[in-house]
Amino acid sequence: MEYGSIERELYVDAPPQVVFDVLTTPEHIRDWWSAETDFEADPGKPGSLTWTDESSGVRKSVPFTVVESDPPHTLSFRWTHDEGETADPGNSLLVTFELVPAGEGTTLRFRESGYRERGWEAAVLEAHYNDHRQGWDFYLPRLVATAKQVAGAR
Template identity: 90%
Template sequence: MEYGSIERELYVDAPPQVVFDVLTDPEYIREWWSAETDFEASPGRPGTLTWTNESSGVRKSVPFTVVESDPPRTLSFRWTHDEGETAAAGNSLLVTFDLTPEGEGTTLRFRETGYRERGWEAAVLEAHYNDHRQGWDFYLPRMAATAKRVAGAR
């Protein structure tokens, strides 16, 4: 397996602006990604995503930096699991969401890259890649469901 990037494409039954809002509004992020955050979707702006393990109460925070924000077309950010570091090229993964109108909804193209650039040994690379692959396969459909619900409420 390559372990170079994770790519997904899915149809979201909501217009691009709603999908963009669901990707950037802390209230919606909490709903679909189960993470606490507060950030401005502007290039160069830092943020933090914080997950709380329900059973242990342990909190895990990861820093991210917005790379591109072109509502309602594109959102990209870099994130790292290295606490105390600013997410930048070379120490982070790059996540990109491209949104294209399709009928009444949106085609979302997702890509996460940068695994090989991290310089991890093979076993660590494989573990991170598989963890993120499984995570995105779980969270992207939840994001689509949240966007559909929000579109129906507007």
């Protein structure tokens, strides 16, 4: 199996600006990604995502850096690098959300790449890839549902 990138394309029943807001507003990120965050969607700006395990109360934070922000068309960030490191192609994964108008809604093109560039041994690469693939397959439909709900409330 090839572990180069994870790619998905989904239709969102909401205009691109709503989808972009859902990707970048802390309250909406909490709704679809179950993470706490506070960041500015500006290139070069750092942020973090914090998840809390409901059963144990254990918190896990992951730093990220915004790479590109072109509202309401594109958002990309690098993440999974170690705390205190500057995110770069050799130590992080690149997540890109491309938002394309499609009738009354949006085609969301998602891509997470950089797995091979991390230099992980095969078993570690496969484990990280499968973990992220399962995660995105769970969270991306929640993003779609949240955007639809937000669009309906506007």
